[in-house]
Amino acid sequence: MEINTSEQLAAVVKNAVQQQKITDMHTHLFSPNFDSLLHRGVDELLTYHYLVAEVMRWSDLPIEIFWQLTKSAQADHIWQKLFIEHSPVSEACRGVLTTLQGFGIDLRSRDLDAFRQIYAQYDAYSQVDKVLELAGVDHVVMTNDPFDEEERGIWLSGTKPDPRFHAALRLDPLLNDYAANKDKLHAWGYQVEDVWGEQTVREISRFLQDWIVRMNPLYMAVSLPPDFAFPEDSDRSRIIEHCILPVSRGKSIPFAMMIGVTRAVNPALRSAGDSLDKASLEPLAYMLRTYPHNKFMTTYLSRENQHELCVLGRKFRNLFVFGCWWFLNSPALIEEVTRMRFELLGLSVTPQHSDARVLDQLIYKWKHSKEIISMILLEKYKDILRTGWVLDCTEIERDVADLLHNNFWRFLDKSDRILS
Ligand code: REL
Ligand code: ZN
Incomplete structure (x- = not known):
């Protein structure tokens, strides 16, 4: 159906965003059979x-x-x-x-x-059904940490997530605190050595591969501080270069980097005590340039980094730009960041993820974000209609499906998940 009036346009955009099932590509939620890990x-x-x-x-x-x-x-x-x-x-x-x-x-x-x-x-199962329905979410990507004792036990016992929940192999302890976690790798049978060398590369890679088999993750992920540098003389840089990137390429599992968090600025507040700072985008640019056959997913925490990230997105198609992370997940900033992304990258991004830590939060995170995404889409469609371009409502539905669902699965090459 061709769109002729701005009232019609507003109704079509609102309805398309409202109806579109969402793939939430980064949360801290767990499948209902993961016991007390799912908070609700x-x-x-x-x-x-x-x-x-x-x-x-x-x-x-x-x-x-x-x-x-x-x-x-x-x-x-x-x-x-x-x-x-x-x-x-x-x-x-x-x-x-x-x-x-x-x-x-x-x-x-x-x-x-x-x-x-x-x-x-409600029990965990009925609440998951109800909340996913209310939030309009059909796929949820978890954050899965093999260094977390409780979670590790669940995976090792052979538990598989509900099919709507997908794993993301989270590697913060390995990359951000290798010295403190080396002994754990040893205790689990990975013969990493004190001095960096071939054997350590092999053993860390084996660790990654074992967890890939166990979790079937959609991507590997890490959060990184504002002073993240690559390449550099550090365990983190060596592990990324010699283990993560080869495994990521070999297994076709993208590497997601969430950059800009300063952990424990006020440690007494525990998880509430983290903050942020601006980062340099040079390490990311280096990676995108040096590893064109690797896929990277990236979001930054500081508002100041968003413009540079969009510009980098224009240069490298192996970069997937996603979400308004954490302190950016606030209406004024979602609006600014989303508008800028649409203007610089068109509709080739995933504008938002929920980062929900509590199941029920899916309801508000998505309701609030969808209102803003709708508003900006409407503004952008109006702009092009004024040039004489004609839009069909199926094109708008296609675009919205890309933003909230398909772009993510397409980047992962999971054609069976792409909605037509
Ligand atoms: O994935 C992360 O590192 C962050 O999103 C979390 O650590 C953070 O606490 C989260 O709740 C933010 O929304
Ligand atoms: Zn998170």
């Missing part, structure tokens, strides 16, 4: 580390005392300080409200215990 429900929503950081700005409680409280007492405290004593307008607070509303909860009562009871009716 009101207390988890309220104790999200974004809100821990925010509550400490109002609370008189020392952080050490806060950590000694039970999870529900922490949630009560956050509710009281951030929702009752002040209006919950921050993005993380608003997210809780959108999520509860989306779950069918009437917020007027402000009665946390009543909200808890509503959630208590």
